[in-house]
Amino acid sequence: MKLLILDRDGVINQDSDAYIKSLDEWIPIPGSIEAIAQLSKAGWTVAVATNQSGIARGYYSLATLDAMHARLRELVAAQGGEVGMIVYCPHGPDEGCACRKPKPGMLHTIASHYAVDLAGVWFVGDSKGDLEAARTVDAQPVLVKTGKGEQTLSKGVPEATLIFDDLASIASALIHQQAG
Ligand SMILES: [Mg+2]
Ligand SMILES: [Zn+2]
Numbered sequence: 001m002k003l004l005i006l007d008r009d010g011v012i013n014q015d016s017d018a019y020i021k022s023l024d025e026w027i028p029i030p031g032s033i034e035a036i037a038q039l040s041k042a043g044w045t046v047a048v049a050t051n052q053s054g055i056a057r058g059y060y061s062l063a064t065l066d067a068m069h070a071r072l073r074e075l076v077a078a079q080g081g082e083v084g085m086i087v088y089c090p091h092g093p094d095e096g097c098a099c100r101k102p103k104p105g106m107l108h109t110i111a112s113h114y115a116v117d118l119a120g121v122w123f124v125g126d127s128k129g130d131l132e133a134a135r136t137v138d139a140q141p142v143l144v145k146t147g148k149g150e151q152t153l154s155k156g157v158p159e160a161t162l163i164f165d166d167l168a169s170i171a172s173a174l175i176h177q178q179a180g
Contacts, residue, residue, distance in 0.1 A: 002043055003084075003121050004174070005110055005139070007101075008050035010126035010147015011167055012036070012072065019054040026068040028075065029146050031168035037081030042175045045114065047084040048072075049106035051129070056092035065090075085113050101125075102132035107139060122162075124170060128152055131161055142170065 009015040014027045036046050048069075054060050065088065073083045087106040089099035099105035104118075111118045123134035126147035134141035141161045143149055153163065164170045 001045055001114060001116060003045050003047065003110075003114055003116050004039060005047045005049055005107060005121060005123045006036075006167070007123075007125035007127070007130045008048050008086075008088075010149065011124055011144055012048070013068075015126070015147040019057075019059050020068070021054060021060040022064060023067050023071060026071060028072075029166060031166060033072075033075045034079055035167040035171035036076050036083060037079030038171050038175060040076065040081030040083075044174065045084040046081075047110045047114075048086040049101070049110060049123070049133075050086070050088045051101050052088045052090055053092050053100070055088075055090035056095065062090070085110050101127075102129040102136070104133045104137045107133060107137050111137075122170075122174075124164075124167065126152060128155070128157070131158055135160070144170070 006012060009020055012032045014029055020026050039046050052065055069086050076083050087109050091097040091100055107118055118137040118139045121139045122142045123139045124142040124144060126144055126149040131141040135158055141158055143157055143161050143163045144166050146166045
């Protein structure tokens with residue numbers, strides 16, 4: 001199967017240093033919904049792995065997080081696509097969990113759900129922790145310049161990292177690569 005894994009904040013929707021705390025604050029980055037729908041229609045399974053320590057910090061509830069993910073699914077479905085497994089880490093940075101990126105726990109969860117090997121699977125993120133999580137499991141680190149991406153890039157990224165402007169550019173590259 002063709003599996004693509006995405007970080008959420010800064011990749012699919014606009015990020016905020018003040019956290020995305022409500023459905024109103026969950027605003028798709030232009031072209032991202034269409035990109036996921038196009039990838040899905042081209043045969044890609046698009047999964048999501050997102051750190052959501054705002055849950056542990058008490059900034060928003062699991063019900064609110066679920067509502068954001070339901071909105072994401074609805075918007076992609078309206079474009080004829082489908083979102084795959086969405087995994088989130090609700091823990092804080094001091095809890096020592098196995099899922100919070102840069103740890104690769106969520107990537108393992110997705111891989112076992114779909115029974116695939118993570119080697120070479122693209123994991124798209126805008127933060128250093130995303131790139132590190134990918135490298136830990138021999139997945140392909142992919143950086144987008146949206147969200148914190150420009151800032152991450154300016155601090156230096158692993159040598160093997162692929163860099164794209166945004167999710168729309170990734171969709172177009174993967175779909176054309178497949179066609180050609
Ligand atoms: Mg992010
Ligand atoms: Zn966790």
